[in-house]
Amino acid sequence: MRQLRDALAQRLKISEEEQALFLPSGKQKVWDSRVGWAKTYLVKAGLLSQPKRGFIQLEARGTQVLVENPAVIDDAFLMRFPGFKEFKNPGESNGDELKVAVDVAVARQTPEEMMESAYQQLRQQVESEILARIMSCTPAFFEQLVVDLLLRMGYGGSRIDAGKAIGQSGDGGIDGIIKEDKLGLDTLYIQAKRWINSVGRPEVQQFAGALHGQRARKGVMITTSTFTKDARNYANSVDTKIVLIDGKSLTQLMFDHGLGCASQSSYELKKVDSDYFEPDSSAD
Secondary structure: OOOHHHHHHHHHHHHHHHHEEOOOOOEEEEHHHHHHHHHEEEEEEEEEOOOOOOOEEEOHHHHHHHHHHHOOOHHHOOOOOHHHHHOOOOOOOOOHHHHHHHHHHHHHOHHHHHHHHHHHHHHHHHHHHHHHHHHOOOOOHHHHHHHHHHHHHHHHOOOHEEEEEOOOOOOOOOEEEEOOOOOOEEEEEEEEEEOOEEEEEEEEHHHHHHHOOOOEEEEEEEEEOOOOOOHHHHHHHHHEEEEEEEEHHHHHHHHOOOOOOOOOOOOOOOOHHHHHOOOHHHHH
């Protein structure tokens, strides 16, 4: 299989960068997933077999298909073989051609890719709803939300001594402070505003000045909108470490740390433990 993946990549002109791409979960490469599932489909159709772990073998049915020299071998083509049809539509009657046609039309991804894609769509929907809720809350609640998020991310220790909301007039552009660690060895200064328009360089410059006035070395600026390119360039150019978090990043962090959202369902994906079925050579 390793040799096959390399040969296919060369034949199909799949670049090294493309081969290195991971699925959104970060646990498997897209190229490896696609080659693996292609192998599984061809085995189910009876065109290939797996004589032992990590190896494949061409079967007589596969040789016949090569003689036919089809323009493409896809789900629609493989549906002619009962083994593959049963694999894709277990328990269905052979006459249910409409559903088979629909399945073939949409099945252009591996099962992992389809699940990852569906997960990302659901996630984006939840994140969008979270942002809408944030925009409907009071400024004071938003400032507290930011402290709650930083707590979830491991900053500040306990709630009692973690954060201190400032949020008063004349606060110099600082809305809150939070300990960077449980020992309080350093402090993060926060500005959290529910802007609608993009935040530009002048606002980031003002925050940097407020940090300088507090002799602070680190600050986090959070907005529900976006930052301009000039604002990001300025934040990267100053000596004080300023992290900019826009609305998209904010909702992603809230989703990742379970703030403002709750688990509804969970699914555990498993694969065959090949080591279990392999004889232990060390016992020989």
